[in-house]
Amino acid sequence: RMSTEMHWSRWGDPEILATFPEAVAESLTAAFGVTRPCPAVERESLALPGCRLDAGALDVLREIVGAEHVATDDTARVRHTRGKSTPDILKIRAGDVSDAPDAVVRPAGHDEVQRIIEAAARADIALVPFGGGTSVVGGLAASGDGHAGVVAVDLGRMDRLIRLDTESRIAVLGPGLLGPQAEALLAAEGYTIGHFPQSFEYASIGGFAATRSSGQASSGYGRFDSLVVALKVATPRGTLETGTSPANAAGPDLRQLILGSEGAFGIITEVSVRVRPVPAVKTYEAWRFDTWTQGTAALRAITQAGIRPTILRLSDETETATNNPHLGLDGCLVLTGYEGTHEDVTHTRARTTALLTAHGGEPLGTEPGDHWAENRFKAPYTRDTLLDMGILCDTVETSTYWSNIPALYQAVRTALTTTLETDGTPPVVMCHISHTYETGASLYFTALARQNHDPVTQWYDAKAAASDAMMTTGATITHHHAVGRDHRNWLATEIGPTGTGILRAVKHHLDPTNILNPGALIP
Numbered sequence: 001r002m003s004t005e006m007h008w009s010r011w012g013d014p015e016i017l018a019t020f021p022e023a024v025a026e027s028l029t030a031a032f033g034v035t036r037p038c039p040a041v042e043r044e045s046l047a048l049p050g051c052r053l054d055a056g057a058l059d060v061l062r063e064i065v066g067a068e069h070v071a072t073d074d075t076a077r078v079r080h081t082r083g084k085s086t087p088d089i090l091k092i093r094a095g096d097v098s099d100a101p102d103a104v105v106r107p108a109g110h111d112e113v114q115r116i117i118e119a120a121a122r123a124d125i126a127l128v129p130f131g132g133g134t135s136v137v138g139g140l141a142a143s144g145d146g147h148a149g150v151v152a153v154d155l156g157r158m159d160r161l162i163r164l165d166t167e168s169r170i171a172v173l174g175p176g177l178l179g180p181q182a183e184a185l186l187a188a189e190g191y192t193i194g195h196f197p198q199s200f201e202y203a204s205i206g207g208f209a210a211t212r213s214s215g216q217a218s219s220g221y222g223r224f225d226s227l228v229v230a231l232k233v234a235t236p237r238g239t240l241e242t243g244t245s246p247a248n249a250a251g252p253d254l255r256q257l258i259l260g261s262e263g264a265f266g267i268i269t270e271v272s273v274r275v276r277p278v279p280a281v282k283t284y285e286a287w288r289f290d291t292w293t294q295g296t297a298a299l300r301a302i303t304q305a306g307i308r309p310t311i312l313r314l315s316d317e318t319e320t321a322t323n324n325p326h327l328g329l330d331g332c333l334v335l336t337g338y339e340g341t342h343e344d345v346t347h348t349r350a351r352t353t354a355l356l357t358a359h360g361g362e363p364l365g366t367e368p369g370d371h372w373a374e375n376r377f378k379a380p381y382t383r384d385t386l387l388d389m390g391i392l393c394d395t396v397e398t399s400t401y402w403s404n405i406p407a408l409y410q411a412v413r414t415a416l417t418t419t420l421e422t423d424g425t426p427p428v429v430m431c432h433i434s435h436t437y438e439t440g441a442s443l444y445f446t447a448l449a450r451q452n453h454d455p456v457t458q459w460y461d462a463k464a465a466a467s468d469a470m471m472t473t474g475a476t477i478t479h480h481h482a483v484g485r486d487h488r489n490w491l492a493t494e495i496g497p498t499g500t501g502i503l504r505a506v507k508h509h510l511d512p513t514n515i516l517n518p519g520a521l522i523p
Helices: 022-032 055-065 074-079 086-093 110-123 179-187 205-211 292-304 317-323 342-358 367-389 402-422 455-472 488-510
Strands: 103-105 125-130 149-154 161-165 170-173 228-235 238-242 267-274 281-289 311-315 332-340 362-365 391-401 428-433 440-450
Touching: 022 367, 022 391, 022 440, 055 103, 055 110, 074 103, 086 367, 086 391, 086 455, 110 125, 110 149, 110 228, 110 238, 110 267, 125 267, 161 179, 170 228, 179 205, 205 267, 281 292, 281 342, 281 367, 292 311, 292 332, 292 342, 292 402, 292 440, 311 317, 317 332, 317 428, 332 342, 332 367, 342 362, 362 367, 367 391, 391 402, 391 455, 402 428, 402 440, 402 455, 440 455, 455 488
Parallel strands: 103 149, 125 149
Antiparallel strands: 161 170, 170 267, 228 238, 228 267, 281 332, 281 362, 311 332, 311 428, 391 440, 428 440
16 A cells, blocks of 8 residues: 655655666666765754744644644654655755744644634744645745744645535545545546546645646546636635636636645635546557657647547657667657547547558557556656666656747757756756647656756756746746746746736735745746
8 A cells, every 4th residue: 555655855655666677777877977876864864943933833723723733843844845856855865954844734624724824824924735745846845034934734634525516527625635545535436537647646636726737648638727616715815715607707717816826825725626437448559650740740630630538648769768668669659548438439549540540650559558557657766766876867847839849849958958968967858748739738858867966956057948948939837847936937937027916916915924835936
């Protein structure tokens, strides 16, 4: 059984450790010129800053949620320090716990969250909502400057299926439900959300909404924000409830203020989502294309024809060769997935197959697709093993219109390669398309390079260059990883001064004392 608490300095289950065969490990370290491993410090060596909250503030929190649900011990504080981006991991592996919250509070429901916010506003305590702790953009790095302290509001006790409307196919869920928990509760009633990002095993329902997450099956089921029909939110100004009908013309949709707001405007306490019947059939298969350009054209044709396979994914030549050595392929790998009734799967698969064939695709059968599906959630564990070996591994992702994909692909690859080569650590840069729309698609890049003496700065420099390239080519700074702190400056460029002013005005109205996740999102 998977642990629901992640390792303090790695991704995921503390009992799972990815390993490479000795020959593969030696080949990797030789290829990147690694001369020494980079192990993490021992947990016992971490020196946390002292708790800044006074006894009175802690007593108020204990009165609200119960003394057993307020923690100031080192273990709880370490487990709620930052998220799981590569810089987050590198910092804590090096012993840096400077962003540890002063306390962790675990409310049981909306009313307790509302009371926590009101008490924090009175005492000027910063609050960081904490779901699964999977942020990869600095969304959980506590910023207590100018405040009396920082409290992580762990929503893990808010883990119920609150209500299921089978006639409307709407589920009302607690924000602290992790992906597997939510799916198990719904599957018992015959339903699924169909949202399976790579962080699925540890990410939460509230986190999916707060970051506008997109999962591997988004081509068929939709992005998480497109599945949300209503939200309940606790704010310093009081409770906000949005979503009263499937569609309306009652002014701007206030759900969109909260979706993607990362706790800066309020803490999500209920999420109502569209659900669908558990599919009777699931089938995955693979195709080979000669070139990235050819594969991209095929994905565009399928999407613009209105065909919606559940999964539609294209890896470039480098990613195909690096991630699938067992296939011995040149060219590019396309993965397709189909879920639903037997009739629906047969129909969608036939239409997709016809277009893939027409664009020069070569069928590879179901084995590569099944292999990918079985190993989908293991990649983050491999990232941490590479870090142990002294190899930097991280990702950037973006999205643009179909006509701009060639320019964006080249610009980001060049930015990452040039920056890391200039640093003396030439990288391997890979890319895939994993989310498609009628008008465009996402690009997801992975870079590997030898760690230098300061790998956090090394990666931030490379990511800054890639982010600049996104802005220069007219793409977005993030397709599904959210803004956090890492993307904040580029968000200002993307939305301009007027857009930035709107966000600041909303923040000032809802959170006038800036206690909600200060430093996140707002440029």
